[in-house]
Amino acid sequence: MRRSPEILFAKIAGIILVSLLVFQVQGYPQEKSAQIDELMTKYCDLRQFNGTVLVAESGKVIFKKGYGYADMEWNISNEPDVKFRIGSITKQFTSMLIMQLLAEEKIDLEGKLSDYLPYYRKDTGDKITIHNLLVHDSGIPSYTGLPDFLDEISRDPYAVEEFVKKYCSGDLEFEPGEKFAYNNSGYFLLGAVIEEVTGEAYEDVLKKRIFDPVGMKSSGYDHHGTLLPKRAAGYQITLDGYENAPYLDMTLPFAAGALYSTVEDLYLWDQALYTEKLLAGDLKELLFTPHKSALGGQYGYGWVISKKSPPGSKETKLHISHGGGINGFNTLIERQVEDKHLVVLFNNTPGASLAAMSDNIFRIICGAPYKEPVKPLADALYKTYKERNAEAAVERYSELKKNHPKEYNFQPFELNRLGFHLLRNVQDIDGAIKIFELNVKANPRYANGYDSLGEAYFEKGKKNLAIKNYAKALELNPNNKNALEKLNKIMEE
Numbered sequence: 001m002r003r004s005p006e007i008l009f010a011k012i013a014g015i016i017l018v019s020l021l022v023f024q025v026q027g028y029p030q031e032k033s034a035q036i037d038e039l040m041t042k043y044c045d046l047r048q049f050n051g052t053v054l055v056a057e058s059g060k061v062i063f064k065k066g067y068g069y070a071d072m073e074w075n076i077s078n079e080p081d082v083k084f085r086i087g088s089i090t091k092q093f094t095s096m097l098i099m100q101l102l103a104e105e106k107i108d109l110e111g112k113l114s115d116y117l118p119y120y121r122k123d124t125g126d127k128i129t130i131h132n133l134l135v136h137d138s139g140i141p142s143y144t145g146l147p148d149f150l151d152e153i154s155r156d157p158y159a160v161e162e163f164v165k166k167y168c169s170g171d172l173e174f175e176p177g178e179k180f181a182y183n184n185s186g187y188f189l190l191g192a193v194i195e196e197v198t199g200e201a202y203e204d205v206l207k208k209r210i211f212d213p214v215g216m217k218s219s220g221y222d223h224h225g226t227l228l229p230k231r232a233a234g235y236q237i238t239l240d241g242y243e244n245a246p247y248l249d250m251t252l253p254f255a256a257g258a259l260y261s262t263v264e265d266l267y268l269w270d271q272a273l274y275t276e277k278l279l280a281g282d283l284k285e286l287l288f289t290p291h292k293s294a295l296g297g298q299y300g301y302g303w304v305i306s307k308k309s310p311p312g313s314k315e316t317k318l319h320i321s322h323g324g325g326i327n328g329f330n331t332l333i334e335r336q337v338e339d340k341h342l343v344v345l346f347n348n349t350p351g352a353s354l355a356a357m358s359d360n361i362f363r364i365i366c367g368a369p370y371k372e373p374v375k376p377l378a379d380a381l382y383k384t385y386k387e388r389n390a391e392a393a394v395e396r397y398s399e400l401k402k403n404h405p406k407e408y409n410f411q412p413f414e415l416n417r418l419g420f421h422l423l424r425n426v427q428d429i430d431g432a433i434k435i436f437e438l439n440v441k442a443n444p445r446y447a448n449g450y451d452s453l454g455e456a457y458f459e460k461g462k463k464n465l466a467i468k469n470y471a472k473a474l475e476l477n478p479n480n481k482n483a484l485e486k487l488n489k490i491m492e493e
Contacts, residue, residue: 029062035364036063040357042373044068047237048352049345052078054263056342057365059274061267070232070348072242083231083260084346085222086331087324090259091187092287093210095134095302097194099283100209106197109134116193119161121169130193132176133186134301135291139172142183143252147485150246154327157251160192160202180292180299184256187302191255202255214272219261222250231260232348234328239382239421242349245328257326263344266333270342273335288320288337297321308336311368321358325350334358341365375407377414381435382421390422390431394438401442412446415439423456432456440469447476451483463490 036055043049050068054061066078101107107116107130114125124140132138143149146167153167168185191202198205203221211219222228224247234245250258261269272278279287290298290305297306297319307316321334330350334343343358360370377400384396397415400408415435423432436453443449454469467490473483 029057029060032057032364033063035370036361037065039360039364039370039373040065040067043352043357046373046375047349047379048373048376049347049357050078050235050349051084051232051345051347052080052082052263053346053361054080054267054342054344055361055365056267056270056340059271059340064263068349070230072233072235078232078348079230080264081218081230081262082346083218083228083262084331084348085232085234085257085324085326085329086259086261086266086346087253087257087326087329088184089261089266089322089324089331089333090253090255090257092302092322092333093206093259094187094190094194094255095287096278097205097209098130098134098190099279099287099301101194101197103280103283107193113189113193116196117164117189119165120189124169124172127172128176130190133190133193135299136180136183136186137177137292138183138186139174139176139178139181140168140183140185140189141170141173142181142185143167143188144184145481147482154246154248154252157249159251160195160254163252163254164189164192184253187256188254194255206259210269210278213277214268216261216265216268219259219265221258222260224250228260232329232346234326235349236328237349237351238425239378239418240425248327253326257324263346266344267342270333270335270344274337274340308362310366311363313366323354330354332358334362336362374409377408377410378418378421380408381415381418385418385422385431390428390434393418393431394434397438397442412439412443412449415442416448416452419452419456423459429456429460433460445476447473447480447483449473450476451480454483454486458486458490463493466490 036053040049040053044067052066053064055063064080066080066082068078070076070078070082098107102109109131110129112126113128113133114120114122117125128138128140146153168188173181194205195202207220210216235242236245276284287301288303288305289300292299297304303320303322306319308319309316317339318337319334320337321332324331328348328350330347332345332354341362343361345354345357347354363370380400381393381396385393401410416439419432419435419439422428422435433453433456436449436456439446439449440453450469450473454466454473457469458466467487470483470487473480474487
């Protein structure tokens with residue numbers, strides 16, 4: 001039977017429409033991928049990112065790429081399979097092991113620290129629970145906060161028990177449960193508990209219980225002496241360029257931050273967390289139960305839990321995340337669990353905010369415009385300083401603030417960065433003082449600005465001005481240990 005032209009036209013139009021819809025659906029991830037690439041290229045060009053990225057939408061990877069160099073001395077490029085030290089992202093693996101041992105009734109969340117570590121001091125160990133360690137409210141001083149940690153402690157290897165006794169057993173700063181205080185000692189102690197309970201090395205327990213079941217073949221404990229293929233080198237960025245990061249003996253971060261991984265492996269980890277492969281659902285939810293307000297959200301067990309509204313929406317979505325920072329590296333994993341979106345960022349030139357980058361990527365996932373990366377103010381002012389002097393840099397600040405307020409990053413830490421570069425690297429105390437004075441004038445509520453100005457005045461020999469500024473730093477931030485220690489030191493002289 002012959003069909004009418006109208007019927008044929010309708011069928012052809014339908015086929016064309018379906019084809020267009022299919023193209024749009026298939027092309028949309030490519031469009032987002034291009035936007036993410038454009039965004040991260042801008043960050044890389046501004047020296048704010050040098051690393052690897054992986055983005056998943058609805059559980060499917062839509063983008064992964066490396067930027068800059070894994071090894072700057074040999075010009076070896078970053079790729080998605082390059083291994084990075086992940087710093088405190090380690091904590092979520094430690095908390096998972098604790099929950100697995102809880103499921104086996106080998107650990108009790110309300111069990112006391114001294115129940116599991118017989119060598120721990122009983123006066124405080126009898127007060128502190130496993131739960132306290134997991135949520136950072138134990139009151140134990142954090143070893144990374146010790147004033148001599150970087151210069152005198154961080155390069156030496158330690159056995160677990162020796163380190164616990166020497167650096168994780170200080171007098172309590174507050175009673176357990178009283179308040180949140182982010183604490184690497186707590187997670188080091190959790191690693192020690194895992195070893196005592198299982199009778200195995202922490203890294204072996206990790207491999208057997210998490211990495212092997214999930215298929216994370218490019219993750220492990222980062223030993224300096226091990227020949228590790230595709231390991232990224234760590235750097236620190238200065239206003240004069242890049243430098244190799246200071247050495248850190250990896251026995252010290254231990255269960256608080258000693259792991260390496262790839263963005264691809266953290267995608268496997270993310271996907272496993274949606275299943276019960278590692279832990280039953282009811283216990284798994286304890287990992288993501290908010291306990292303490294902190295770090296831009298609430299802290300669970302090794303995770304930060306927050307609610308965020310997608311651009312243009314009043315609806316909030318659950319975000320579960322954690323960052324990591326260790327010599328030469330900063331990292332971030334952020335999961336939007338309701339829609340199974342994921343952003344993983346590894347950077348081996350730490351300094352810039354990965355959280356801001358992640359927020360921009362989530363904007364792209366949601367189909368919203370991202371915020372343009374801004375230029376580092378310190379770089380622009382340092383260029384003026386080198387061409388002329390510190391006074392000219394101060395004048396340049398006023399000109400940029402007036403004429404380019406959205407083009408540069410005017411956060412106070414930028415001036416602090418410049419001031420400390422002049423103080424430490426250039427050894428221009430007078431120039432540093434001018435920059436720090438500008439910072440406290442422009443940002444009168446920025447406690448670190450007064451702390452820094454106090455340090456510069458002290459090195460100049462102006463003790464009265466140093467005392468005045470350290471006191472102001474303490475007034476604005478009573479928890480500023482550095483200001484308190486320096487103030488006490490000056491007063492004792």
